[in-house]
Amino acid sequence: xxxxxxxxxxxxxxxxxxxxxxxxxxxxxxxxxxxxxxxxxxxxxxxxxxxxxxxxxxxxxxxxxxxxxxxxxxxxxxxxxxxxxxxxxxxxxxxxxxxxxxxxxxxxxxxxxxxxxxxxxxxxxxxxxxxxxxxxxxxxxx
Amino acid sequence: xxxxxxxxxxxxxxxxxxxxxxxxxxxxxxxxxxxxxxxxxxxxxxxxxxxxxxxxxxxxxxxxxxxxxxxxxxxxxxxxxxxxxxxxxxxxxxxxxxxxxxxxxxxxxxxxxxxxxxxxxxxxxxxxxxxxxxxxxxxxxx
DNA sequence: AGAAATTTGTCCGTATGTATC
DNA sequence: AGATACATACGGACAAATTTC
Numbered sequence: 001x002x003x004x005x006x007x008x009x010x011x012x013x014x015x016x017x018x019x020x021x022x023x024x025x026x027x028x029x030x031x032x033x034x035x036x037x038x039x040x041x042x043x044x045x046x047x048x049x050x051x052x053x054x055x056x057x058x059x060x061x062x063x064x065x066x067x068x069x070x071x072x073x074x075x076x077x078x079x080x081x082x083x084x085x086x087x088x089x090x091x092x093x094x095x096x097x098x099x100x101x102x103x104x105x106x107x108x109x110x111x112x113x114x115x116x117x118x119x120x121x122x123x124x125x126x127x128x129x130x131x132x133x134x135x136x137x138x139x140x141x142x
Numbered sequence: 143x144x145x146x147x148x149x150x151x152x153x154x155x156x157x158x159x160x161x162x163x164x165x166x167x168x169x170x171x172x173x174x175x176x177x178x179x180x181x182x183x184x185x186x187x188x189x190x191x192x193x194x195x196x197x198x199x200x201x202x203x204x205x206x207x208x209x210x211x212x213x214x215x216x217x218x219x220x221x222x223x224x225x226x227x228x229x230x231x232x233x234x235x236x237x238x239x240x241x242x243x244x245x246x247x248x249x250x251x252x253x254x255x256x257x258x259x260x261x262x263x264x265x266x267x268x269x270x271x272x273x274x275x276x277x278x279x280x281x282x283x284x
Numbered sequence: 285a286g287a288a289a290t291t292t293g294t295c296c297g298t299a300t301g302t303a304t305c
Numbered sequence: 306a307g308a309t310a311c312a313t314a315c316g317g318a319c320a321a322a323t324t325t326c
Binding site for chain 1: 203208243257263264267268269272273
Binding site for chain 2: 293294295296297302303304305
């Protein structure tokens with residue numbers, strides 16, 4: 001199948017699906033994801049496309065990859081101390097964020113939002129903005 | 143030619159070379175780099191490998207790529223933004239923040255903004271929202 | 285200890301989609 | 306409309322690190 005990518009690219013859809021599986025526990029934190037070859041088969045995508053999806057998740061700090069070993073769903077997002085819920089979404093850079101991150105206004109950013117709770121009450125909302133356009137350093141991409 | 147890459151991978155060597163050309167002015171800041179196809183020819187590499195090299199430079203904020211246009215050597219590397227690494231301001235709670243923090247829409251929140259840098263380049267912006275009444279520092283991350 | 289199997293990393297070549305000039 | 310250039314996707318091959326037997 002040569003290459004249609006209407007709307008959302010395949011690798012982003014795959015990244016979304018894998019992120020979801022991690023967040024809802026289908027892939028437990030700390031566990032190895034299936035190998036790239038298996039994911040490629042499951043999603044009917046090439047290994048390269050799967051690797052692009054994993055690169056997205058690496059940049060979002062959702063997973064980590066080790067050569068010869070596999071890709072791991074990161075156990076604790078940062079501090080397990082207070083239960084935190086994390087959510088990702090894509091946002092356009094406003095002028096301030098664009099200036100700080102040295103990107104064009106309107107370019108795509110990843111917003112990671114987590115809430116920190118104490119005794120069930122949310123006491124803080126933390127939003128982290130990362131550039132979404134570039135894949136990670138050791139990422140394969142084409 | 144299938145793939146010899148002793149020592150440093152090809153794409154990193156290409157990234158190093160391009161970075162060097164930008165830093166020593168061979169490629170002026172603000173100018174377009176040669177198209178990927180030309181770079182691929184010059185370095186005797188596939189376009190995919192060149193794109194990997196450019197991805198490295200993008201993450202380093204040395205260049206920016208615009209779809210259909212080209213890849214640009216970034217004019218200003220940083221721009222003194224690091225002055226105010228941390229900044230506080232008051233903002234009104236929008237519906238989402240109000241819901242999460244269990245306050246009324248429009249009530250005053252403290253927004254603390256921090257930037258995290260790597261090699262002088264800002265790689266992430268972290269904003270923490272607290273209710274204006276509680277000012278104690280809490281969980282966050284890079 | 286060593287060999288084989290597994291899995292990620294790098295690189296190539298090609299084809300097609302999409303945005304800009 | 307056409308040319309140019311970046312983005313996405315495929316498939317194959319070999320290298321390197323880790324695990325397993």
